[in-house]
Amino acid sequence: MKKHFLLLLLICSSVFAQKNIDINRLNWLPNSHSFWVNEQDNIVVYDIDKLDQNKTVLTKEQLKNAGFEGKIEKLVWNENKTKALVYTNSQKVWRANTKGDYWFFDLKTGKGKQLGITLEKSSLMFAKFSSDNENVAYVSQHNIYLENLDSGKITPLTKDGTDKVINGTFDWVYEEELAARDGFRWSPDGKSIAFWRVDASETKFHLMINNTDSLYPFTVPVEYPKAGEKPSSVKIGIVDINSLKTNWLNIPGEPDNNYLVRMEWVANQEVMVVQLNRNQNQVSIYNCNTQSGKANLIYQEKSDTWIDVFDISSGEYDGFPCHFVDNGKAFLWSSDADGWMHIYKISSDGKKKELITTEKFDAYFKAYNDQTKSIYYIASPKDATQRYLYETNLNSKKTKRVTPEEFEGTNTYQFSTDGAYAKHTNSNINRSFNTRLVSLSNHKKILPEEADSFSVPKRNFSLQKFKVTTVDGVEMDGIMAKPLDFDPTKKYPLFFYVYGEPMSSVANDMPYFNGFIDLLIPKGYIGIAMDNRGTPVLKGTKWRKSIYKNIGIINTRDQAMAAKEILKWNFIDTDRVAVHGWSGGGAVTLNLMFQYPEIYKTGVAIAAVTDQHFYDNIYTERYMGLPDENEAAYIQASPVTHAKNLTGNLLYIHGTGDDNVHYKNAEVLINELIKYDKMFDLMVYPNRSHSIYEGEGTRKHLIDTFLNFIEIKCPSGAR
Structure with missing residues (x-):
């Protein structure tokens, strides 16, 4: 989602x-x-x-x-x-x-x-x-x-690979939800290879139908375990490149009821494996002997919600979450068990655990310099819409902000592999992206040679940040876009851009708003994006995980209650209020339209999950629990449950070739809207994937469809 x-x-x-x-x-x-x-x-x-x-x-x-x-x-x-x-x-x-x-x-x-x-x-x-x-x-x-x-x-080195038996890489859901693509590792001595073997034989196919590329339609199968379905069976083998013999690691737990999330060699005959249980609320780290296959449990952590083994919203793949220090005698591990995402040092035998980052703010690990013993991480101590680089010394525990004060806003770093230098990019809502190569010891610029240039973004609208507190006492960050000729004495149509789930935030200190809505703001719209509870902003564990077993419920209410406060502003036309989201944001859009029709009069939902049961097991069960443990919430969270309440103007868009959020979601929703005689607009894109970009003219048609609908149903301009 x-x-x-x-x-x-x-x-x-x-x-x-x-x-x-x-x-x-x-x-x-x-x-x-x-x-x-x-x-x-x-x-x-x-x-x-x-x-x-x-x-x-x-x-x-x-x-x-x-x-x-x-x-x-x-x-x-x-x-x-x-x-x-x-x-x-x-x-x-x-x-x-x-x-x-x-x-x-x-x-x-x-x-x-x-x-x-x-x-x-x-x-x-x-x-x-x-x-x-x-x-x-x-x-x-x-x-x-x-x-x-x-x-x-x-x-x-393996010979049993088929469409269903996968060696050295992963099936759809491991890549999509566990950020796992590269499925094998050389041993340090180059004599053997450790690899994942995924047996998806029992995983059912979701069949997509291609109606356009041949005389007769044909199906496109995707191995897709939906919520409540067992995971594919996964195990790790060690193949000797001379004998071609494979030893299998004897990791506790059923191979089709646990996830082997990460794996790395720690010695010539030892592999460290990170395992999550089916509910993803227990992580176990094993040191495994590659000859005997014996797995020795060295660390285990449990949670009342879910455990983030890695930063799932970072977009990074295959990274090992344990960073070795002290000549391999210990490793760094991130956990938010104490209320903040903190970095710990754990001895290699698991017997000692030491808190390294002690401040009361989230610390997301990014790099380590073994020469200086510097741990680098991203933090947002004062403003969750921003990102800054911090450093804590492994030995002294001294902490300092590395990003200089002049780089206000969002800062990202691409680190050298020894953690000594980085490519640094800075921006904020009033500053274009600017990049430099820096030494991390003092943030000294190496390149470019001329002075830093902080240019104003080239756009025909303005952005500003705000905060709003709901009737439930939830303070939410927001970004507001206004036309350059904004007149506070007049009333403007309002357009909300929503996402609302644990994979991404939208109220970011960045120089753009939303690719579609950007085009509408100059015509006389106010754009609003806000981050509700459950989004991956750096506000601590309670904020991020309050959405547990309540996706589609807490986020929908937070957005609606915040919208009610915004509708009190004098320059908002409460009769012209629109909302748009894609994927998880599409589901929120539908829930808002169906459950709060007094607020949201017009909506565009794209590629939405309309029933929580239809999405994949790893994502859905991580945040919602298994269906048989939380069935009432699954039903309440699903937009299709509330479709009968539609009163506003809805445009629904989906691609039939979407292997992520399947077109099935669209047809089930359509049936429900028909059942209750609800009028709506529909745009279907044949064989397009979740991003709806394939094919000549597709993206322009999508944009034009979006804009035309909004300008008709939610007219532009101040009044």
Whole structure:
């Protein structure tokens, strides 16, 4: 039930003639603060300490001589950075282009060759080097393969991969809800590989129907475990690359009733595994012997709600949540069990646990510098709409804000792999995105050379922040957009943009509002976005987890009660009030329209979950519990339950090829509205996915449909 993110490419120009480095295209190298940049198909490596001594490690000519075809999409490096894999010709798997072709290049000789030439084109996934640089492993069509770089011999390490049995990567729901894509890890000595095996044989297919791409319709199956259905059976194997024998880890718990969320090698014969139970309110960390398979429980944590093993709203995939310190004798672990997201140090045997960040504000771990013992994390101590970088020293526990005062607003950091430097981007509602390369020890700017430029965003409306307190005593942050010619003596139509679930926030100190509603504000609308309880803002555990077992209930009420306060403002026309949301926000839009028709007169809901039972088990059960434990709330939270109350103007939009929130949601809602003779508008996009962007003219048609409906049903302009 994820919010639909309009893909805004916020690119700041930072190319400098002196060094010709575009820091927006910077890519960090492993275990260092060196980075590489693609400069017209020439791969140039820079060491931040010696920026004038850059080195071209792979040229366009060398790529051509090797027969390379395609564009350079990604590089995978070996540990000593003498060899690289070039990823190209990628294709989409669920959300991202994670399968394609890989080419190997020896950076000392410049010679290269394509890997996996006997396998299906553009089918290789997650290729990476062994530590001895003799082999590369990758996944193709749900099996793991080993390719020797000298001989070119390709050896299958697994052979049972099918559409339903998945080795080395994951099924739909693990990727979507557990941010897991790359499903195998080399051992430190390069002699074995640990991998996930997902058996989705018992997971039912959701069948999407394609009516347009052939003479006869055909079905498109998606393995999709819905709320209440058991998860796929998952286990972790260790395959020896010489004997090809696989040992399976004996991790407690039923493999089809638990989640093996993360895994990492900690020694040549030891793997650490992070497990969540089915309800996701208990996390267990095991150290597993890869020879015997024995799993030793070293840490366990329980919650009355759910446990965030990683920051699910960050958009990051495959990151291991335990960061090792003290030469491997301990690891850093994040938990909000004491009321705030805090960072702890836990001994490797699990016997000692020490609180590191002690302040009463959330600390979201981002990086660690082993040389300085600095832990870097994002925090918002005073204003939850903003983000700043903080540092706590592992030994002294001294804490300081790293982001300088002049960078008010939202700050993001892309850290070097040794935690010494970062690409820093800053913005706020009155300041465009601006980017620089900084040293984290003192936030000293490395690039660009000229002074920081804080430009005003180019837009034809203004933004301001506000707070509103509901009748329930809930204080909510909000962002308001106004036309530039705003006249406080007149009354304006009001347009709410909502999401409201644990995956994203909308009231952010950023220089844009909403991609669709942005187009309406200059015509004479007021735009409002607010974050209710349950959204992932940094206001502590109670705020974020008060929505537990109440998605669709608490968030709907918070939004409506806040709206009632806003309708008291003198410049709001209470007869012209609209609301829009996508995905989870679409569900909130429907609930608001159906349950509070006295407030919301017009609504546009896109790709909404109309019945809580229809969405996937990992997401829904994490926040709502299992259906048989919370059935009354499942019913109350579902928009279809309240569809009979529709009185306003509703436009419902959905793509029939949506593998995330299935088109089934639309048809069930449509049936209910028909049953009660409720008039509404409908726009269906054949074979479009959850984002509704595929196909010529699609996005323009979607925007025009949206705008035309609003301007007719909720007319623009001050009165």
